[in-house]
Amino acid sequence: MSGFVPYGRQQIRAEDVEAVVRVLRSDFLTQGPVVPAFEAAIATHCSVAHAVAVNSATSALHIACLALGVGPGDRVWTSPITFVASANCALYCGATVDFVDVAPDTGNLCIEQLEQRLVQAQRGGQLPKVVIPVHLCGRSCDMKAIRALSQRFGFSVIEDASHAIGAHYDDQPVGSCRYSDVTVFSFHPVKIITTAEGGVAVTADPAIAERMARLRSHGITRDPALMTGEPDGPWYYQQIELGFNYRMTEMQAALGLSQMDRLETFIAARHRIARRYDELLAGLPLERPPSDASGSRSALHLYPIRLNPDLDRRRVFETLRSHQIGVNVHYIPVYLQPFYAKHGFRPGHCPSAEAYYLRIISLPMFPDLSDNDQTRVVDILKDAVT
Numbered sequence: 001m002s003g004f005v006p007y008g009r010q011q012i013r014a015e016d017v018e019a020v021v022r023v024l025r026s027d028f029l030t031q032g033p034v035v036p037a038f039e040a041a042i043a044t045h046c047s048v049a050h051a052v053a054v055n056s057a058t059s060a061l062h063i064a065c066l067a068l069g070v071g072p073g074d075r076v077w078t079s080p081i082t083f084v085a086s087a088n089c090a091l092y093c094g095a096t097v098d099f100v101d102v103a104p105d106t107g108n109l110c111i112e113q114l115e116q117r118l119v120q121a122q123r124g125g126q127l128p129k130v131v132i133p134v135h136l137c138g139r140s141c142d143m144k145a146i147r148a149l150s151q152r153f154g155f156s157v158i159e160d161a162s163h164a165i166g167a168h169y170d171d172q173p174v175g176s177c178r179y180s181d182v183t184v185f186s187f188h189p190v191k192i193i194t195t196a197e198g199g200v201a202v203t204a205d206p207a208i209a210e211r212m213a214r215l216r217s218h219g220i221t222r223d224p225a226l227m228t229g230e231p232d233g234p235w236y237y238q239q240i241e242l243g244f245n246y247r248m249t250e251m252q253a254a255l256g257l258s259q260m261d262r263l264e265t266f267i268a269a270r271h272r273i274a275r276r277y278d279e280l281l282a283g284l285p286l287e288r289p290p291s292d293a294s295g296s297r298s299a300l301h302l303y304p305i306r307l308n309p310d311l312d313r314r315r316v317f318e319t320l321r322s323h324q325i326g327v328n329v330h331y332i333p334v335y336l337q338p339f340y341a342k343h344g345f346r347p348g349h350c351p352s353a354e355a356y357y358l359r360i361i362s363l364p365m366f367p368d369l370s371d372n373d374q375t376r377v378v379d380i381l382k383d384a385v386t
């Protein structure tokens with residue numbers, strides 16, 4: 001009854017273990033048939049034509065930026081309330097990054113701020129090449145509005161949906177890419193499904209998919225049509241650009257494929273836990289995550305509460321931690337990292353993001369969280385805030 005309760009945790013069942021062991025005993029540990037099968041399952045789930053599986057969402061963000069032509073001299077914009085990887089991908093490409101402030105309740109990119117900043121940037125001739133909205137906690141950003149701005153101002157859109165496989169927006173699965181060029185998912189163990197490490201980039205555009213698949217594997221092609229000159233022989237491959245080894249292994253894909261069978265179960269369990277938190281936390285001096293907008297369904301990767309501003313967040317956090325509750329804070333505004341301060345960012349750049357950061361605590365949220373543990377989390381929290 002008093003073990004450590006993390007904020008997020010994978011669910012591994014016998015069928016997951018068997019799927020991985022089957023691959024271990026097969027002919028291919030990498031570059032075999034299971035990665036394409038996993039990609040097909042993701043593409044089918046998302047109702048999108050192409051999926052490129054890689055070794056992390058960080059890698060997926062990198063090759064998505066490159067496939068959209070991001071390079072030195074370009075600008076990429078993202079949200080400050082995210083994991084550092086959403087911003088770092090721009091720097092990998094030699095581009096610069098900037099941050100657009102968030103909505104105070106959801107922590108997602110604020111559409112009004114984005115529009116204002118775009119109007120200013122257009123005047124100064126400094127429009128971004130790519131904008132990366134982040135679906136914080138599994139809740140989709142307002143993608144119709146972002147797509148409208150992308151058409152008006154001429155930028156591409158990568159959805160960082162690391163938190164959001166299984167989410168819906170506009171009655172479509174997140175990943176349909178109806179309102180974006182590429183969508184990226186993460187399969188780190190705290191996320192919705194896991195492959196241990198792993199990620200995928202999905203797109204409706206065959207040329208972008210082909211480019212990402214090539215960048216995942218050294219920039220090498222076996223398609224004679226893409227080569228300079230004739231192939232030396234049937235063994236011939238050609239490196240036509242500088243790529244990486246970002247491949248996913250067959251074991252990882254087998255785990256992911258097995259996990260995809262339970263995606264709906266995972267999302268349903270997260271919604272049940274969120275409803276229970278909503279009931280148990282009613283009346284406390286804090287704000288609960290906003291409920292789903294019409295046509296949308298959050299994947300509920302996280303359940304962040306926002307403490308009333310007069311409460312001491314650090315004391316509440318430390319009380320929970322001292323009782324073995326693995327609460328966390330998602331996220332420190334990226335530009336407040338000392339690394340980004342070196343790139344010229346200063347406190348005050350995104351006031352709503354900084355205000356959001358000061359109040360949030362992510363409570364434990366994962367499919368196997370027991371009612372008993374959840375009740376314990378709430379009891380300790382109640383004591384700490386009242």
Ligand SMILES: *Cc1c(COP(=O)(O)O)cnc(C)c1O
Binds near residue numbers: 057
């Ligand atoms: C987890 C996460 C990433 C990075 O995912 P990895 O698969 O660990 O590389 C990127 N963006 C966001 C918002 C994340 O939460």
